[in-house]
Structures are given as C-alpha cells and as structure tokens.
Amino acid sequence: MKNKIFITGMAAFMLAGIFFTTGCxxxxxxxxNHFVYNDTTYSxxxxxxxxENILDSFYVYSVGMLSSDFxxxxxxxxxxxxxxxxxxxxxxxxxxxxxxxxxxxxxxxEAAVSLKKNYDLPVPFTWxxxxxxxxxxxxxxxxxxxxxxxxxxxxxVKNLGNNKxxxxxxxxSKENKKxxxxxxxxxKPYKIEVTTLNNKMxxxxxxxxxI
Numbered sequence: 001m002k003n004k005i006f007i008t009g010m011a012a013f014m015l016a017g018i019f020f021t022t023g024c025x026x027x028x029x030x031x032x033n034h035f036v037y038n039d040t041t042y043s044x045x046x047x048x049x050x051x052e053n054i055l056d057s058f059y060v061y062s063v064g065m066l067s068s069d070f071x072x073x074x075x076x077x078x079x080x081x082x083x084x085x086x087x088x089x090x091x092x093x094x095x096x097x098x099x100x101x102x103x104x105x106x107x108x109x110e111a112a113v114s115l116k117k118n119y120d121l122p123v124p125f126t127w128x129x130x131x132x133x134x135x136x137x138x139x140x141x142x143x144x145x146x147x148x149x150x151x152x153x154x155x156x157v158k159n160l161g162n163n164k165x166x167x168x169x170x171x172x173s174k175e176n177k178k179x180x181x182x183x184x185x186x187x188k189p190y191k192i193e194v195t196t197l198n199n200k201m202x203x204x205x206x207x208x209x210x211i
Contacts, residue, residue: 032182032184033045033065033182033183033184033185034181034182034183035090035092035132035169035179035180035181035183036179036180036181037132037134037148037173037177037178037179038177042067042090042134043067043068043090044065044066044067044090044091044092044181044183045066045067045068045185046064046065046066046067046068046070046072046185046188047063047064047065047066047165047183047185047186047187047188048062048063048064048065048066048072048082048187048188048190049061049062049063049064049104049163049165049187049188049189049190050062050189050190050191050192051101051103051189052192053101054121055121057099058097058098058099058121058124059097059098059099059100059101060095060096060097060098060122061095061096061097061098061103061104062093062095062192063092063093063094063095063096063104063167063187064091064092064093065091065092065093065167065183066085066089066090066091067089067090067091068089069087069088069089069090070085070086070087070088070089070091071085071086071087072085072188073085073086078191080189080190080191081190081191082190087137088135088136088137088144088145089133089135089136089137090132090133090134090135090136091132091133091136092130092131092132092133092169092181092183093130093131093132093133094127094128094129094130094131094150094155095122095127095128095129095130096109096126096127096155096157097109097112097121097122097123097124097125097126097127097128098124098125099124103159103163103165104157104159104165105125105157105159106157106158106159107125107156107157108125108154108155108156108157109125109126109127109154109155109156109157110125110126110127110154111126111127111128111130111151111152111153111154111171112126112127112128113126127155130149130150130151130171131147131148131149131150132146132147132148132150132173132179133145133146133147133148134146134148148173148174148175149173149174150171150172150173150174150179151172151173151174152171152172153169153170153171153172153179154169154170154171155167155168155169155170155171156168156169156170160184162186163186163187163188163189164184164185164186164187165183165184165185165187166182166183166184167181167182167183167184168181168182169181169182169183
C-alpha cells in the first residue's frame with residue numbers, strides 16, 4: 001500500500017512578527033556564505049537540517065539557510081525542536097531526496113520533475129519545494145518581503161562530516177531568473193513536530209506529513 005505523502009513547503013520559512021530588524025540584501029565584493037539573485041548579493045550565516053526516513057533506504061533532508069537577522073527559538077523542553085523563528089532577513093529553503101541515513105550524500109541534485117500524485121516520491125539525488133525569502137518578515141499574520149519559488153537547476157553538495165556541508169547553487173526561479181550561491185557551515189540538526197510549532201515560518205520549515 002502506497003503511503004500518501006504531503007511535503008508541504010519545505011519552502012516557506014515564517015516568522016511570528018513582533019520585534020524585527022531590517023535585513024535588506026547588500027552587495028558584497030568578496031562574499032562567503034551567500035546567494036545572488038537579480039544582481040544583488042545576500043548573506044547567509046545559519047544552517048538547519050532535518051532528516052526524515054520516508055521508506056526503507058529513502059530519506060528527505062529539509063535544509064534551511066538563514067541570514068543572521070533571523071533568531072531561531074528552540075523549545076525549552078526539547079532543544080531539538082524549533083519553537084519559532086523571528087526576525088527579518090533572507091533565507092534559502094528546500095528538500096533534498098536521498099538514500100543515506102548518515103546525512104546528505106555527495107553529488108549533484110537536479111530539480112525534481114513535478115509530482116503528479118500525492119503519493120509520488122521524488123527520485124534520489126533530486127531537490128524539490130525550494131523557496132528563497134528576501135527581506136522577509138511577518139507581522140500580525142501578514143507577510144512582508146518577497147517569497148520566490150525555485151523550480152529548476154542544480155544544487156551540488158559535499159558532505160564534510162559531523163553535520164558540516166558545502167553547497168553550491170545554480171538554480172532558477174519561477175520568475176525565470178537565475179539564483180547562484182555558496183554555503184559552507186555546520187548545520188544544526190532539528191526534529192519536525194508539526195503540531196507544536198507556534199509560528200508560520202517555523203511551521204513551514206520542512207514539514208513532512210504522512211496520511
């Protein structure tokens with residue numbers, strides 16, 4: 001019997017808006033961890049990673065890369081679970097499909113073909129449900145800034161061990177614009193608990209549901 005799988009927006013990080021600082025993108029001459037979109041360079045500094053075992057030897061890795069403007073709040077009774085994400089800034093969020101329980105495998109991940117049915121699974125070494133957030137925040141349930149869907153291109157990954165990864169991006173958006181970038185950091189592992197997340201950005205950070 002096929003499992004029905006809803007991978008709902010690993011793509012849309014959100015915020016509980018109240019207190020925010022501006023995180024507009026700034027051009028950099030020698031950027032480190034960053035992405036470039038529409039000729040503007042945006043800095044990234046934080047990495048989040050959740051791993052979900054979908055079927056035998058099949059995994060989905062929910063990856064989030066955030067600018068320093070965001071503050072990740074962890075649950076007091078479980079430091080592996082995100083309680084909320086606050087602030088205003090930039091982020092890249094996407095799912096990778098793979099076969100290893102020991103983390104994301106080295107390789108080039110192609111954009112997944114659109115899944116036609118809710119029980120379809122992406123092919124290993126593909127990525128799906130990508131989004132970039134630019135100068136993004138939420139105040140009183142209203143979103144501000146840009147949320148751009150990512151639909152094509154490649155993500156190259158190098159696993160450096162101990163939750164440290166190197167990513168190189170050459171992808172395109174739904175608006176048919178190029179996004180390139182680079183990110184190398186140690187990622188903070190987290191567990192997904194859909195019912196306990198209390199803010200939209202955290203709730204959409206890599207949610208995977210099974211029915």
